[in-house]
Each structure stands twice: as C-alpha cells, then as structure tokens.
Amino acid sequence: MNSLWTETISIPEREALPGDMKTEAAVIGGGLAGILTARLLSESGVRTVVLEADRIGGGQTKNTTAKITSQHGLIYDRLAEQFGMEAAEQYASAGEKAIGEYRRVIKEYGIDCHFTESSACLYSCRKGKAQEALMREAETAQALGIPAGFTTKTELPFPVTGAVCFHGQAHFHPLEFLKGAAEGLTVYENTLVLSVEGSQVRTGRGTVSAEHVVFACHYPFVNVPGYYFMRMYQERSYVLALDMEGPGRRGAFLPEGMYYGVDRDGLSLRSAAGLLLLGGEGHRTGENREGGRYGKLLERAKALWPDCRERFRWSAQDCMTLDGLPYIGRFSAKTPNWYVATGFQKWGMTNSMAAAMVIRDAIIGKENPDAAVFSPERFTPAASAKNFVSGGLHSVRDLAREVFMPPRAMTEELPCGHGGVVEFEGKKAGVYKEENGELHVVSVRCPHMGCQLEWNPDEKSWDCPCHGSRFDYTGKRIDNPAQEGIK
Ligand code: FES
DSSP states (O other): OOOHHHHTOOOOOOOOOOSOEEEEEEEEOOSHHHHHHHHHHHHTTOOEEEEOSSSTTTTTGGGSOOEEOSOOSSOHHHHHHHHOHHHHHHHHHHHHHHHHHHHHHHHHTTOOSOOEEEEEEEEESOOTHHHHHHHHHHHHHHHTTOOEEEESOOSOSSOOSEEEEEEEEEEOOHHHHHHHHHTTSEEEOSOOEEEEETTEEEETTEEEEEEEEEEOSSSOOOOTTTOGGGTEEEEEEEEEEEEOOSTTOTTOOOOSSEEEEOSTTOOEEEEETTEEEEEEEEEETTOOSSOOHHHHHHHHHHHHOTTOEEEEEEEEEEEEESSSSOEEEEEETTEEEEEEEEOOTTOHHHHHHHHHHHHHHHHHTOOOTTGGGGOTTOOOHHHHHHHHHHHHHHHHHHHHHHHHOOOSEEGGGSOTTEEEEEEETTEEEEEEEOTTSOEEEEOOBOTTTOOBOEEETTTTEEEOTTTOOEEETTSOEEESSOOSOOO
8 A cells, every 4th residue: 555655756766786796885775774874875985885675765664654753752761761871862862863964964965855843742641650651751851951841731632641742853755855865876776685695795686795784674684693583573553644624624633743642552643745644553563363453543533533534544564672772783793894774663764864874983983972872782681571582472483383273264264355374275375365256375484484474454465473574465575574475
C-alpha cells in the first residue's frame, strides 16, 4: 500500500552499478541513513558510493511519519537512571544536533521539502504511573538542556492527564528531502549487495572495493561477526492519512504539533498536506495472525471525527534493540573498517542524521563527543536482560514451530482472499488463495535463519517473527535481513 509520500513525488531512477570499481567508502542502503552518511562523507572529501538494492527511499523512508524530534518516547529519565546522566546528555545532544543539521542541509542545498517547525508532545490519558513518568521525563529533559515542559492542556480533541512538549522540533516530506539530499551523489540503484568480505563488497552487478564499508540497510544482513540477529527484532505499526476538510465535516481536526501517546493503546498524530496522519496498532513483526489493524485504527478515528475520510494507508517497520538505543558506529571489533547504522527504534529521522554524523566522524578520524552512547560494542546487561530473554524465547519458539507443529488447516478450508499455514499436497506450506481461487504456494521457512513465517492479513505478506524479514504472497522479499525471496 502506497504512503502519502510515494503518491506525491517521483524520484528519477538511477543506473545500476556498471561493473567492478574502487572507492574510499561504500554505503549499503539508499534510505535516509545511507544518503545522509554519503552526503556528509562527500562534504568531507571522502569518495563515496551508495549501493541500493531497489530504489532510493524504497525501504522504510517512504513509510515513516517523518517527525524530526529529539523526543523519542519516555527515554531520558530511563537513560539517566540505567546508563547515567552522561549517556543521557550524549543522546540528547545528538538528537538536538541532528535537528540543527537538517536545518543546515535543507538551507544549504535549497531543498524544498515542506520542512515545518513544530513542537513534539508525549501524552497520556491515564492517571497514576503514566502521568508521573511524564512529569519525570519533563524534569530530566530540562536538566539536559532541552526546551521542554509538562502540561495538562493540549490541542488534542480528547482529555489528557499530562503531556511533555519539546519545542523547536520539526516535520517534513521525507522523500522530497531525500531526493534533494541525494542530488550529486554517486548512487547505484537496483544493486543488491550479496556479501561483504573485508573491503570487498560483492553485488550481482560487480564488486566494489572500499576502504570503509557502511551498513545502512535497515537490518544488517551479515550475521557473523556482529551478531545483530541476537540483539534486534522488528515491529510494525500502521498509519492512516485522513481527510478532515470539507464543508460540514464534524469534528475536523488538524494539529499544529506532533503527538505520540505513551499508553499501550496510544496514537501518533501529525498533519501533512492538509491531512491528519494517525498512527498506532503496533505489534511485533510476524504476530498479526488475526489482522484488522487498519480497521481498528479507522474505528478509533471515526469515534473522534465521524466524518473523516481515509485517503491513504500504509505501515512502517522498525528495528528494536535490547536496551532501547540504536547501534551506530563500528560494526564489530573484528571488522575495523566496517560501520553500522541500525536499531533506530521508532525514531528514524533524527537517528539517521545522528548516525551520519557519528559515522562520518569515525571515518575521517574526528572525535565525536556523542558517539559513545550509540556504540554497538556497548555492554548493558541491566537494560538488556529482560528483552534478551523474551527475544530469545521468541526465536527458540519460532524455530521449533517449523519442526514440530503440524499445519493449521487444509488448503480447501482456506477462504478466498486469505492466506495461512496449511497442508498442501501432504506437506506444510504457506498458501494465499486469491479471490478467484488461484493459489500461491510458498515455503514457510524463512531464508534468513529458518524460523517459521506467519501470514499478515493486513499486508498480504509473509512475516518472520524472529528478526522481521517480510515477503509478498508470491515469495518476493520485501524487508531484510533475509537476502532472498522464499521458494
Ligand atoms: Fe531471521 Fe527470519 S528474519 S529467521
């Protein structure tokens, strides 16, 4: 399903890698993190090429809600408590600098991308612990020098028990920005990287020999070294773009600020192009067997604004780390010339820019005072333990399910327009039955590391609960870390 962003811009296609070449830096991935890294490296005089498997911005960048904020959920109070005030300061500083760097790049390159200054607010509708957490977050943010304040009054059309608002934040059209930021860079599209060994980046179209290799491809596809598959899973969330305007529209509402609900059923809201972007209904990738997420989101919208109309719907996929912080910096101790930018949680805009700044500085040998908090080589047992256990259990359970569990139904029982893990010709298979009864049969074994895939009825895709790879109903890969489609 196409997002508002993809429907309102076209980006000219670029050529694929023409053959073997040498360069100083090779960036794998032409999303926001990859393009920004290449942009900053080029500004520093580092010869850089970007290798994109599909089209630039064709991954998660096109599905974001594009909020440029240093407010990343309830993070600062937790960071100060679990990692110490210095780490919280580094994280806050990196986020604020990232917003400033967006301003600079947009101005310097004259990028017309609907960049709009705005405040960003976390809110809760519950009393008690959530309200207290918001108050503590406001205090910690202020102590870190962020212009923030606690309030119980917002422009939202429902009562809140509290909100923390950060000022001087922004939002934009992510693909308009990406298009402008990529101007003049050497970017090869339709060039899938198959493997990386030392300084050799092998693609289906030739090999790039690079002194520095940057993995900015959402989820790193190299399993060892790095072991990112043991440290991250993915989450999906859903967005509706709602038309609130028009004569007689009851309850029409377009916020000036950006909002993110911290309650379990919290909604995300911002306006764009005269539409309200309403997000929510998140879940771990591969755990949406029942479906109906868009429907639930629309029901909630209609309860608030009975006459709103859906114009676009899409979903986003985010890499979640064990301790809630991104991995930005050296890929592993064994690979001194490799760098990684991943695990941005739900905050891809500022973390992409923070990653570009940290990795640029590492490559040109400049000290970056904010880099330590993002180091992929950090060890944070207290902050990671709970998530490590639950993540590990997921992987063990999903790997075991492939081997031991029988199919859930027979192919004949599958209604038209539905998919599922069923028995097909005596074997377990993933089957999608089109409205006309035509069957699409695939293996339910994820090509990444073998977990059993699950059908996602909202997206008509096969999703992996272990690390979040996704495939369309014909088996074509949509999201990594898997590098190939399913059979
Ligand atoms: Fe890792 Fe599927 S994404 S096993």
